Amino acid sequence: MAGATLRDVARRAGVSIRTVSNVVNESVPVSDELRTRVEAALKELEYRPNLVARNLRRGRTGMLAFVVPELDVPYFAELAREVITAAREHGYVVMLDQTDGDAERERELLGRESRATMFDGLLLSPLSISEDELRDRTNRVPVVLLGEHIFNGDFHHVAIDNVAAAREATEHLVSLGRRRIAAIGDQPYSTGETAQLRTIGYRQALERAGLSVDESLIVSTPHFHRRLGAEAMRHLLALPEPPDAVFCYNDLLAIGAMYALADAGVRVPEDVAVIGVDGIQEGEYSSPTLTTIAPDKTQIARTAVSTLVASIEGTAPPPADAKAPYQLLVRGSTRGAHEAR
Amino acid sequence: MAGATLRDVARRAGVSIRTVSNVVNESVPVSDELRTRVEAALKELEYRPNLVARNLRRGRTGMLAFVVPELDVPYFAELAREVITAAREHGYVVMLDQTDGDAERERELLGRESRATMFDGLLLSPLSISEDELRDRTNRVPVVLLGEHIFNGDFHHVAIDNVAAAREATEHLVSLGRRRIAAIGDQPYSTGETAQLRTIGYRQALERAGLSVDESLIVSTPHFHRRLGAEAMRHLLALPEPPDAVFCYNDLLAIGAMYALADAGVRVPEDVAVIGVDGIQEGEYSSPTLTTIAPDKTQIARTAVSTLVASIEGTAPPPADAKAPYQLLVRGSTRGAHEAR
DNA sequence: GTCGCCTTTTGCAACGATGCAATACCTGGG
DNA sequence: CCCAGGTATTGCATCGTTGCAAAAGGCGAC
Structure with missing residues (x-):
């Protein structure tokens, strides 16, 4: 019951352990007669190689x-x-x-x-x-x-290339004619390197478009979850001059942002356009469907x-x-x- | 470089392999002197137990x-x-x-x-x-x-209990006053056991509510993906008498169904109520948010x-x-x- | 008939660790 | 000073497999 070993099979077939191993591994030629006998024994005992042992070796x-x-x-x-x-x-x-x-x-x-x-x-x-x-x-x-x-x-x-990706995302929003473009997902601490690169790309795009960067439109989030996207969006909507577009550092944040927007009765994309990053399947069926930068x-x-x-x-x-x-x-x-x- | 073994450490510390093992496993008492020496050697050689060997043994x-x-x-x-x-x-x-x-x-x-x-x-x-x-x-x-x-x-x-869960889901729709309740996700083949149980629960709920089962409202899907949920919903919407509620056998189907409904300009839940099964996070932020049977x-x-x-x-x-x-x-x-x- | 070569088969050691049991050491008591 | 009894340390075998190289067997050539 505990699993047959090469030794068991060898005994059964009346050959050496090594020969059984040779049959199992098909590495060395084995005569037809022995091969047949060993294969029968293998089947009868339901031999399966012990991979832990094999790996050790x-x-x-x-x-x-x-x-x-x-x-x-x-x-x-x-x-x-x-x-x-x-x-x-x-x-x-x-x-x-x-x-x-x-x-x-x-x-x-x-x-x-x-x-x-x-x-x-x-x-x-x-x-x-x-x-x-x-x-x-x-x-x-x-x-x-x-x-x-x-x-x-x-x-x-x-x-x-996170900088380039973020830049393209932001440029896409710029190309729609949006001028107050927010960013959700910055992480200004040592562990937020991806986020920081995306912020760089975001800034580059705005600068290239001749738009000034409004620091109050960059919202940090400790994680990239839906709930935080919603919270960040509510914060942005409460600003004196809310944004007309949002670049979210990942799709979950974007989904959360859209949730908050729907909740507040703000239309997407008419009033606020939203873009994410990740290309997750969820964004293909969200309402509205989510524009995104999809890594391959x-x-x-x-x-x-x-x-x-x-x-x-x-x-x-x-x-x-x-x-x-x-x-x-x-x-x-x-x-x-x-x-x- | 290739990883120090117990033997290497033993040699270094001038003790037997077994003693090193004893130190590592803290199973058997070891004198302070040897322990100190062995621990030093362990650190110097950056010893890590070979788990494959340990597992074999x-x-x-x-x-x-x-x-x-x-x-x-x-x-x-x-x-x-x-x-x-x-x-x-x-x-x-x-x-x-x-x-x-x-x-x-x-x-x-x-x-x-x-x-x-x-x-x-x-x-x-x-x-x-x-x-x-x-x-x-x-x-x-x-x-x-x-x-x-x-x-x-x-x-x-x-x-x-899939039968009970499906029954409860359907009963919930009944309790809203819906009378033409569709089901998306049946799988009438040998591998669709979960689906079949849910269909049983669905039928039970309708029967208990005194509603007749309209077979044309039960739509089969080979998989439980968003796309198929959307397709099934479109099919239902094209019926002479479309449903006023849909029980989807999982949340992805439901998300897909809601996508098709939105696309067709049908309001959820006013025109068609939707319920799923699985309790996935996606349903907490979908638009509208998704009612669901959530297994723990x-x-x-x-x-x-x-x-x-x-x-x-x-x-x-x-x-x-x-x-x-x-x-x-x-x-x-x-x-x-x-x-x- | 014997030798040598080629093919098939085998034995032994090893991978790195741990279980077991024996040895070495140490202490206190008689 | 020796012995019992406890603790600390060690050697050996083993887990199941495969690499290596030697042993065994078969066969043709001389």
Whole structure:
């Protein structure tokens, strides 16, 4: 019941352990007679290789770890799907863990007692942890970082060009004729690097358009959740001069903002145009549908996984920042907004 | 660089391997002097236990596998989050895999060459695979099934009472005074057991309310995605006598249905009331917000994981169907719909 | 008939850790 | 000064598999 081993099969078939192994692995030629006998025994005993033992011997586990802040955030769920698929194509399976954006938990995950030794490689999504700590803790396991982190070329890294993406998002709003364009999602602390890059892009777009930046229109949020998007939007609506467009740093914030707008009876996009980032499925069916900057998640996952796998196999080029493609998807929350107002 | 082993540390500290092991595991008393020396060596060499080796020796991996049809379906993502959290509380990590609802892939996952031996236990969500196959393939690994499957008590199983839940959902619509209540999501094939149970509950509610069941108001969908919900709704709207309420078998279908309704200029809930099942976060911010039957995901995950862990440790009671709690959350898609019309 | 070569089969060691049981050490009592 | 009894330390075997290299078997050539 406890699972037959090679030894059991060998005894049953009257051959050596090694021969059974040869049959199982199809690596070395085995005579037809023995092969037949061994295969019969394998079937009768329902032999399945003990992968833990095999991994110990081979020094590989065939597992990658993918660490995200929150799995119930659609962007990460959708990305995880792609990562799992990409990993499977390379013959790997994926262990998923969450940090809840907590630096402490991140340390724990990478720490001494961690299960890091069970994985051939590590895929990490936005971290609070610092570069030095990361280097300290992962010096044995290949790592690929996903999403922005201003690390200096010591790690492989896949992300979209956040500055450019944010600039394009804002320019899209400008192109609609909007002039009071707000931004929701800045994070002016050390862990908010992605957010800061998007703020830079936002400012660039306004400056290029000859618009002045009204600091009161930049609203910070500690997280990127729907509720905070709604709160931020309510705050903006309460300003003496509310915005006529909002660039949200992710789609969830945008969904929250649209919720607050609907609640306040403000029309989208006529009164306020809304754009997000992430290209999550939810935005395809929201009311109105959400204009967004959609990173190519499939591409991101593929690049990240194949870089990681190359790294594991020692065939990787030196660490570099891979820029992933993205796309502006114009939908209801900004469409047809030219004529309006 | 390749990772120090107990032997390396032992050599460095001038003690036996076994003593180092004792220090690391804190199981056996070690004199202060040696402990100090060993700890120094551990630190200098940055020793981390090789978990693969440890697992081999101990016969446990500390890993659970959680297999879902699609991770980018919010219900599963939210459930996965809870499962990961619950597993962590028991000292386990979680490997996630997807089947895409494909029976072939399910077999593959459980098949001979699978990594099943790398996990102490298996958590499976709705499957296409049959009971017999499942029994054949998992006779060594403890399994807990999540979601409905009409299996006969051979497996642990956690789910809500789908018949009752569907009945309550439908009764809610009845209580609003609706009389032409449609159902979206039936799946009249062998793999659609959850759907069939919900259809039963739907019929029960109508019958109890003295309403006749109009078969043309029951629309089947091969999957539970937003797009199919929209398509089904369009179909219903095109009927000679369209419905005045819709019970969708999950929230994504409901979101899709509301999309189609908005598109057609039909008011929700005034003209058509909508209810879903799953209680996903998306429904809290949709427009209108979505009334739903929300299974207690935390509870489901906790129950499933602790049953699985008990099973692994051999302390589990015989397999049983655990019924998880759920809750009717009344929101905008049905609220204030009494007065209307 | 013997040798040598090629193919098939096998034994042994090792991957890195832990369980078990024996050894070494230390203390106090007689 | 020796011995019992407790504690600290260690060696050996083992988990199930695979790499390596030697052993065994088969066959043609001399």
